[in-house]
Amino acid sequence: GEEVAQTPKHLVRGEGQKAKLYCAPIKGHSYVFWYQQVLKNEFKFLISFQNENVFDETGMPKERFSAKCLPNSPCSLEIQATKLEDSAVYFCASSQLVPSSGNTIYFGEGSWLTVV
Amino acid sequence: AQSVSQHNHHVILSEAASLELGCNYSYGGTVNLFWYVQYPGQHLQLLLKYFSGDPLVKGIKGFEAEFIKSKFSFNLRKPSVQWSDTAEYFCAVKGFGNEKLTFGTGTRLTIIP
Numbered sequence: 001g002e003e004v005a006q007t008p009k010h011l012v013r014g015e016g017q018k019a020k021l022y023c024a025p026i027k028g029h030s031y032v033f034w035y036q037q038v039l040k041n042e043f044k045f046l047i048s049f050q051n052e053n054v055f056d057e058t059g060m061p062k063e064r065f066s067a068k069c070l071p072n073s074p075c076s077l078e079i080q081a082t083k084l085e086d087s088a089v090y091f092c093a094s095s096q097l098v099p100s101s102g103n104t105i106y107f108g109e110g111s112w113l114t115v116v
Numbered sequence: 117a118q119s120v121s122q123h124n125h126h127v128i129l130s131e132a133a134s135l136e137l138g139c140n141y142s143y144g145g146t147v148n149l150f151w152y153v154q155y156p157g158q159h160l161q162l163l164l165k166y167f168s169g170d171p172l173v174k175g176i177k178g179f180e181a182e183f184i185k186s187k188f189s190f191n192l193r194k195p196s197v198q199w200s201d202t203a204e205y206f207c208a209v210k211g212f213g214n215e216k217l218t219f220g221t222g223t224r225l226t227i228i229p
Contacts, residue, residue, distance in 0.1 A: 033216065043206065043219035056216055091160065093217075105217060107152075109159040 002026060004108035006092050007074075012114045013082045021111045022074040025094030031055070032075050033093040033105060034067060043091070049075065082115045089113070118143040118211045122220035129197055130228050137192040137223050139181075139207030149190040150208040150217065151181055160206065166190065177201070199227045 005024040013019045025032050034046040045059040049069040060067070064082075069075040079086055089110040119142045129135060141147060151163040164175025171183040181192045190207060207220040 035217075035219075042221050043208075043217075045216045045218070048216055059216075104150075104162055104165060106162070107160040 004092055004094050004106055006108035006111050008111060009109065010112045012116060015083060015115055016081050019079045019082050019113055021077045021090050023092030023108060024074045026106060029094035029096045031095045032069055034077050035091045035093065036088045037091060038088045084115050087113060087115045118209050118218045120207050120209050120218055120220035122207055122223050124223045126224045128226045128228065131199055132196050135194040135197045137205055139190045139192065139220060140188050141190065141209040142188065143209060143211045145211055148210040149183060151175065151192050152206045152208060154204040154206065156203065197227050199229050201225060202227045
């Protein structure tokens, strides 16, 4: 597709429940990024993939958060045992080849997670 | 580590006023710089980007930004704003060879008709 597709758009979970978000990058893009935006402010980098391999996971909380990008499947971000502070909009982004060469990172519309 | 500062948290202007939003970054090497806009309820859209060459870059919707290396700045400008420019504006930096974007905290722009 020509856009980064994220599902679901909205997700409500009770504290302690699992949340799973999905992202289909733009066709042909080999890099995928996940960002967390809390309260419409700062974008926090979580993790990036080069194809199905983790490229940079320095932003991922060590506990409860995991992500995968498997061949022929949407990428996923999973939060085990959600907490109130996980409430945020989670943005997925993708880029073609190596962003340092000048390629732009395109963002999806985001998945709004509310933990109650 | 790379970082971005946007000192204007909320800017309110009347239509037709000129706009300049500040962006300063911190990074020791070559950088790629971006401005993204987020309209209410929507996702991030790229306004413009600087990778190399002419430090004055022009983007969509009449926006432009100037990369001043000596000041570590990449300020966004528009000569005459419109009500439809009301949105949140994010400056972002990517160090060369580092594939992740680091965002500033954003500037909310409100245009009064």
